[in-house]
Amino acid sequence: MMYSDDDLLPLSVLADLLFCERRAALHQIEGLWKDNLFTVEGTYLHQKVDDDLPVESRGDLRITRGLLLHSRELGLSGKADVVEFCRIADVGGAHYSSSGTLAAAIPLSGSSGLWRPYPVDYKRGRLRHEEGFEAQLCAQALCLEEMLKVAVPEGAIYYGKPRRRLVVVFDDSLRSKTREAARRLHELVSSGRTPQARYEKKCESCSLLSVCMPKITGSGRSAQGYIAKALAQDL
Ligand code: SF4
Structure with a gap:
């Protein structure tokens, strides 16, 4: 099934859903947003990222900020904090996915060689594994694959305190979990029912x-x- 533009939900609510379905419903069904120390610091971190120049070149790296993403397969849209495009020396063969054949790397206008996207999400706090954050990043990778027809095998979550990067590999298990979370989010929103608190x-x-x-x-x-x-x- 492919979702239409009108049915796309915010990609960031996936992390809410995996944290607590009621929280996702309060945000998405009841429109409640409330900042606390955790979200204020997170928003500040995002603003700092968004305020930077949109594209930066560093050797074999092209860094884009605030790239708009969407996936009609997942029914999600959102903005990537950072997508790094890395020039790949050995592109290897094509990759295969449920949505067809994906290139191992793609050309970028104004640059020679072939490049592979690498999404980086920014989160507050100490380095840790959080399945919601990892699914949110994986959803960004699935958007990039669908939009650019290029394989996105891994990305990273950058934690602010201390500055650490957690590499996230988009394996089959994380991809299935992400697709299932997106399906569940659509089911929850169309039900219009907010689950009871626990x-x-x-x-x-x-x-x-x-x-x-x-x-x-x-x-x-x-x-x-x-x-x-x-x-x-x-x-
Ligand atoms: S039950 Fe309520 S307070 Fe607890 S995590 Fe869910 S939304 Fe937040």
Whole structure:
């Protein structure tokens, strides 16, 4: 199935979905966005990236910033923080994917040789594995493959504190997880239903904690029960 332009959803919500489906629904269905320290620092990092020159050349590297991406197969669109195009000496053979044959590298206008895209996403905090971030980056790779018909075998997540790059290989397992997350996101948005809250440790770092109120509205709890318990403790 191919999605139309009107059905494309924001690529960044994939990370939300894999963090918490309710969070993705609050953002995408109910239109709630709320900054906390984590998102403010993340936004600042993104602004710094976006403020830089759109294209930079460094030897065998061409760096583009803020490239608009979309995939009709995933039904997603968004903006890449950075896509590095690396000049490839040995291009090898063609690659095969579900969407057909992909070139191993492509020409770039104004530059000699053949180049392969390498998406880089910027995140706050310490280097760590987060499946949502990795799926979000993989979705960018799938967009680039669909748009440019070139193989994108790996990319990196750049963590701000300390400055570290985590290399992410877009293997079959991550590609399937990303496609499944995109399918689930579309299913969730078309259902128009926001899942019930369930309080977990991760809620403490969620920017929507104060509007979601998982301790009060969480599954198996009712606001009345919570208030009754609080009153009982005060007596
Ligand atoms: S506070 Fe917890 S349950 Fe609510 S949206 Fe955030 S992570 Fe999900």
